Amino acid sequence: MEEEKLNIISLPVEDDKEIIPEMEVIEAEQGGREFEVETKNLSVSFNGRPAISDINLSVRKQTATAIIGPSGCGKSTFLRALNFMHDMIPKSKVTGEIIINKHSISEYDTVDLRKKVGMVFQKPNPFPKMSIFENVVSGLKMNGNKDKKNLNEVAENCLKHAGLWEEVKDRLKEPAVSLSGGQQQRLCIARTIAVSPEIILMDEPTSALDPISTQKIEELIFNLKKEFTILVVTHNMQQAARVSDHTAFFYMGKLVEYSRTRRMFTNPKEKLTEEYITGKFG
Amino acid sequence: MEETVQQYTSVFAKPKNLRRRKIVNSTMLFLCVVAAIISILPLFYIFFYTTKSGISSLNWDFFTQMPKPVGEAGGGMANGIIGTLILVSLGSVIGIPVGVMAGIYVTEYSGGLFSNLVKFVTDVLSGVPSIIIGIFAYGVIVIPMQGFSTIAGSFALGILMVPTITRITEEMLKLVPQSLREASLALGVSRWKTTLQIVLRTASGGIITGILLAIARAAGETAPLLFTAFGNRFWSTDLNQPIASLPVQIFNYAISPFEDWHNQAWAGALVLILLVFVVNLIVRIVTRDKFANKV
Numbered sequence: 399m400e401e402e403k404l405n406i407i408s409l410p411v412e413d414d415k416e417i418i419p420e421m422e423v424i425e426a427e428q429g430g431r432e433f434e435v436e437t438k439n440l441s442v443s444f445n446g447r448p449a450i451s452d453i454n455l456s457v458r459k460q461t462a463t464a465i466i467g468p469s470g471c472g473k474s475t476f477l478r479a480l481n482f483m484h485d486m487i488p489k490s491k492v493t494g495e496i497i498i499n500k501h502s503i504s505e506y507d508t509v510d511l512r513k514k515v516g517m518v519f520q521k522p523n524p525f526p527k528m529s530i531f532e533n534v535v536s537g538l539k540m541n542g543n544k545d546k547k548n549l550n551e552v553a554e555n556c557l558k559h560a561g562l563w564e565e566v567k568d569r570l571k572e573p574a575v576s577l578s579g580g581q582q583q584r585l586c587i588a589r590t591i592a593v594s595p596e597i598i599l600m601d602e603p604t605s606a607l608d609p610i611s612t613q614k615i616e617e618l619i620f621n622l623k624k625e626f627t628i629l630v631v632t633h634n635m636q637q638a639a640r641v642s643d644h645t646a647f648f649y650m651g652k653l654v655e656y657s658r659t660r661r662m663f664t665n666p667k668e669k670l671t672e673e674y675i676t677g678k679f680g
Numbered sequence: 681m682e683e684t685v686q687q688y689t690s691v692f693a694k695p696k697n698l699r700r701r702k703i704v705n706s707t708m709l710f711l712c713v714v715a716a717i718i719s720i721l722p723l724f725y726i727f728f729y730t731t732k733s734g735i736s737s738l739n740w741d742f743f744t745q746m747p748k749p750v751g752e753a754g755g756g757m758a759n760g761i762i763g764t765l766i767l768v769s770l771g772s773v774i775g776i777p778v779g780v781m782a783g784i785y786v787t788e789y790s791g792g793l794f795s796n797l798v799k800f801v802t803d804v805l806s807g808v809p810s811i812i813i814g815i816f817a818y819g820v821i822v823i824p825m826q827g828f829s830t831i832a833g834s835f836a837l838g839i840l841m842v843p844t845i846t847r848i849t850e851e852m853l854k855l856v857p858q859s860l861r862e863a864s865l866a867l868g869v870s871r872w873k874t875t876l877q878i879v880l881r882t883a884s885g886g887i888i889t890g891i892l893l894a895i896a897r898a899a900g901e902t903a904p905l906l907f908t909a910f911g912n913r914f915w916s917t918d919l920n921q922p923i924a925s926l927p928v929q930i931f932n933y934a935i936s937p938f939e940d941w942h943n944q945a946w947a948g949a950l951v952l953i954l955l956v957f958v959v960n961l962i963v964r965i966v967t968r969d970k971f972a973n974k975v
Binding site (some may be wrong): 480481483486488509510511512514515516517519521522525536537540541557589593601654665 | 698793857858859860861862863864865866867868869870873874877878879882884969
């Protein structure tokens, strides 16, 4: 930790002033990866009451970004906007632009977009009437894939990816709800990656889990970002520090600070960020 | 300080009205037990009495023979049994899809005013006396077709089933957590597939119970059949002709002055109860949850 701190402090001072130069530093560090998710002046309101306003945030391919902030600050709202999830809620209004993979999401069909942008929810939500196997392949199956051999391969692959294969390989036919909470959440992650998305949104994926399960999920996130772009909402500051490359701090519907995680947790630019991270409020 | 100590100790002190509280407690408990017993008594009594009175007339002939003319012994209600099966099946063909789809629309797709209107109207409809439903079917089917018919009877039963099924479907779909819908949508599954394969599948147990309740009720209805299917002493499976049904036959036999017809009416009642029971059992077995005993 001390080492890291020194490292950060030794960065050029002008880096601290703007997000954009900071991004250049990251670009150099991460080999100039392209932006996968960009939002421009993204605002969401419910019933005319704004939940988030003017969010400008760019996330690079195959990185993990943590979104932190106190309850009700709009973290989940932001995440769900990236997946058209507000469609389901009457009287919600989304303005501004979301660009995924260089295309504005207005160019995508909702259903196609969601195949690219998967989501893992706060509470594990396996489909209760399906077996473990059926759950993993449910996305493919419901979209018309009937190739048994292919489905078996995908299921094995995804379960291995999610670190669940060894635990469930002999009980694939058993109901998914017979698994423990942590296993269920890994099953949900396997289910999400089965439809081969590019981006995975995680909305407090470990808040309903015990510490050991949490650790497993965190390790998983760390591994998954080699292939997927991950945005994870979390209340757990240590978790953000452990798993993410970048951190965005939301407060009262605004993006207060967005920078490299190491910097955010050692030398935040904004006073508000520092106060939140050190536990003075939130 | 002293006060809190006193409060603290008073928890352990014997309250003054302990005796009275104990008496009230046991009296209320006793009344609840009595009420519970009263609520199950009628069913046992009905089952016991129907079996006792009907079993003597129940034989193979009852299921295979037609009703005999007045004065002749024997005969059965084969036409009534088949008639009821046809009427209820056709009624289900009308009632189940309409009920389930209306329930889906109300919970999954429409919001606000129209949804509340549908809820209110189905509630009122389920309270409408069944004979009124019969008059309605008489008006819209029997008069234009110029005659009583199986179709009219089935229509009346179908209408009767709709509100029960709509309401239960709605209640059951509401119990499906929103997170399951979101999970499915987030996999890139379209809305209608989500509704069909996740929401409906998850709620299927409760919806099937509702459908069975509606079927059981429709099978036992006499009033809406009186001036729609009318009844028929002869064998008929023609959809455009009047058709026999167990409830109407039971009604006719029970109000007749003949002793052996009374006995046959009891047997008919027993068969009707068994019929509903068997249909229940079959549907339960066919649609049983494969994970029911594993979780």
